[in-house]
Structures are given as C-alpha cells and as structure tokens.
Amino acid sequence: MRAALVFRPFESADWHGYAGAESFGRGGQLPPVLADCEVDGLPAVAVLDVNGLSFMFDRRYGDEEVSYEVTFSGAWAARALALLGDEPLTMAGLLALGGKEV
DSSP: OOOOOOOEEOOTTHHHHTTTOOOBSGGGOBOOEEEEEEETTEEEEEEEETTEEEEEEEEEETTEEEEEEEEEETHHHHHHHHHOTTSOOOHHHHHHTTOEEO
C-alpha cells in the first residue's frame, strides 16, 4: 500500500524547479500544487497545475541518470487522481491510466 499524495501549494523556490507550471484561476491567484511521492520505488514529484498532472523522477543506469516525466493533460489529470488507488506507483501503471511519457 502506498501513502496518499499530499499536495502543498508552490513555494517561491518551486517556481525555479518547475518553471513551466501555471497557476489556477483568473489572474493566476491560485498557485500549482506539488507532492513528494515514489514511482517504481524511486523518489518522485507530482505537480498539478492548470494544464494537468505530471509525475517526474530520475532513474540511474550505471553512471547515467535519465529523467522521466509522465503527464496527464486536462480532464485526464482528474481521471488519473481518481483511479490511482493505493498500490505503489509505477511507470507502467501511470501509462496504463493514460499518461503520456514526455
């Protein structure tokens, strides 16, 4: 069983790390939110903004580190959040829910 995603509003430093995120609402008065999580047992971050939901994590292959992002756009983000369940998050599971690897 995995821990629930606990989202928190963006803080000033988060805007530098996730510069493409966009605020909610007219005039952008509601900041995006993010949650620490794991994907395939690796540390990951979930970012939810006006455009959708993205899971970002890095995987190491020997000396090489590869960054991954699985994104759910628009209404697919709400669907993904509703269907995540309590099983550990996996890349294959996120893709099966309709996520797109970018």
